Amino acid sequence: MATATPRQRRKDARPQELLEAALALFVEKGFAATRSEEVATRAGVAKGTLYRYYPSKDELFKAMVRENLSVHIAESVALAAQYEGSIAELLSQMMQAWWAKVGHGNAGVVCKIMMIEARNFPELAQFYVDEVITPSQNLIGGLIQRGIQAGEFRPVPIEATVHLLIAPMLHMLLHEHSFGEHDICQQAMSPEELLNAQMSLLLHGLLAKPA
Amino acid sequence: MATATPRQRRKDARPQELLEAALALFVEKGFAATRSEEVATRAGVAKGTLYRYYPSKDELFKAMVRENLSVHIAESVALAAQYEGSIAELLSQMMQAWWAKVGHGNAGVVCKIMMIEARNFPELAQFYVDEVITPSQNLIGGLIQRGIQAGEFRPVPIEATVHLLIAPMLHMLLHEHSFGEHDICQQAMSPEELLNAQMSLLLHGLLAKPA
Amino acid sequence: MATATPRQRRKDARPQELLEAALALFVEKGFAATRSEEVATRAGVAKGTLYRYYPSKDELFKAMVRENLSVHIAESVALAAQYEGSIAELLSQMMQAWWAKVGHGNAGVVCKIMMIEARNFPELAQFYVDEVITPSQNLIGGLIQRGIQAGEFRPVPIEATVHLLIAPMLHMLLHEHSFGEHDICQQAMSPEELLNAQMSLLLHGLLAKPA
Amino acid sequence: MATATPRQRRKDARPQELLEAALALFVEKGFAATRSEEVATRAGVAKGTLYRYYPSKDELFKAMVRENLSVHIAESVALAAQYEGSIAELLSQMMQAWWAKVGHGNAGVVCKIMMIEARNFPELAQFYVDEVITPSQNLIGGLIQRGIQAGEFRPVPIEATVHLLIAPMLHMLLHEHSFGEHDICQQAMSPEELLNAQMSLLLHGLLAKPA
DNA sequence: AATGAATGAGAGTTCATTCAT
């Protein structure tokens, strides 16, 4: 039985390490402003080593994005499928869960990066639309539909509602990441509380007498 | 009365023209991917001339952002001050107006650019927070407050509601600009319709029986 | 009447100067072993300046080759057309002339460079074949034909004879340039004498009694 | 009697295999454009293994050249020594033999490679001059001398005649390798025919009445 | 004031060579 040498072990971990370093730096400084060598150094290797694993800076970027996006939709789909309670409750839980897993951590910032670089990486943008955006919208949209059919929700337009659910989370993410240090007001309420309040507000409406 | 020569007039228009060229190109290709010379050429001058008006690419960027942000808040404030009808109606009108004036045109994309480059231009980010974000939030927040005090709105948390009003617009803007070409679903409903539907939805809430 | 400024004058001369520097260095060290910056430095400019005139090292190479090849065939054709004496004499003169103008100077070494890099620059190779090799062969071949028809030459095969006339000159050129410093024997006889002797030999044949 | 294990046998063959791989690749792409790893891969070993046999790419090159040059002179010398017939016939046979063995195969292209890299490998150039060029010239020159003394040849200048015999073969070799794909004319006559025609031409001369 | 030729620091990428396994 072949035991992995330290070197082998390091080699196996390299792609991950490089991707993590890339994520951190692209997040911090943007794609263009990050030098290849920085990524390598941050991953603890020399410049040339990076190119053993990713043939170019562009490919590194793409790999990093794909790596960080391939995950979370499936989980949410599973959660939704087996859920029994009210749709409102489910939606609320899903948003909280997404924020906890994606929005909060580094992975969520990939959404920002993806948005920023969409124009420069068209194939990647398409991939993102097909693999993340569209499935997400379908998931949420399907739940709204279920809620309407079950009589829980009013017969609202699906598409607009989906947007109204998704936008605040993403906006919070982007805003936090871009202006978190400068926007002091934002820091009064925790994102979780904010999301909760928004959900509640959305469910019951703003008007005093919805007649 | 001194009459300006054509030359003089041209010279006076230069900063504006350069800023417009910069906006167009930064929007199209991003800050890093836009070369100084491109901006100059697009503005109809030579590379060196650009540097007579803005001492560096960074300064050009900052000027461009400031130029495009200093405008629209004031108008909205004025509109809000003299308004007499229902707050719900006012909010709806303001959002439509903002979309028509800012969101629709190139000017709106400056929000995206600002977001992207916030980390690389901290003073500019602070400026943006102080001059755009905070005033906007105060404006909207004040209106919500007025609505609550007038009994038009339920006593909702101000901050969360502000977010819920602003986020969909900005998200639409960003999404459109980043993925407009790739996301086919988006094209089903016009932004204006979408905003309307969202506003209505937000006012009345999602639930069928608001208890 | 606009007088050219020193700067303008320098600018006009740049392409030539760069091409000359490139020729010298490519001759001396080969294409691959010559760094772009060396060419620039030798031409008295900075690295970046080179790229204002030639968009890549490859293009610089191609320009250099074309520059140095476009000349000499035409002259020989003219010489041949108006000649009255014996073909043997004409051939002899042409070879001497070619050696003096092309073979001797830097221009001739382009033939070597072209040969070396033919595989790496297929279009250029085709250009060389079409513009230099084939015309040369046609020129010499036509003269042989004239000689045969005039009864001056035996009815020899044209193609082989052309080769037999051209090869020694080119070989001398290549040999000189590659091994000139190492091959001492070569230095006993001057190239001009050698060419003369070869011509004479070729005319009269090697055999003592030509049957 | 110690029998070599398969492994041992393989190891013993390594240098040869590496040299062959190097030859093929240097011929195909040139020295500079061939990566060390390619040579190793082509020889069926890993990159590092190459360096166990040749301490650098340069040394590999030198070994390859030496390997491919050390052979054929001796054979020709032997052939010449024991020959009885006419010198003209012998020369003709030798040229045909050289073309068949050297010129035709890959081995001959080493002459081209040697020429190309002569400037970058001075010691190798000296070796080539001493071990190949000079002996060849001496061999041919000696035969010419014999022919003259035997009355078979006219009292021609030795050196020039040697050149006139060698140049066409080498030139054919170089030309074929460099422009074979682009020069269509060349393909009309086979190299063997061409050599024959040239030899005949050289023996009898070009002039109709050598009187 | 305007130009655009010139600059050179800096970035991405390659590849000969080393050395731990």
Place this chain on the structure above:
DNA sequence: GATGAATGAACTCTCATTCAT
């Protein structure tokens, strides 16, 4: 001995910025 992961010097090319004209 063989391997191939790792290295980093070296190279091509870009582009913000300067400055002579």
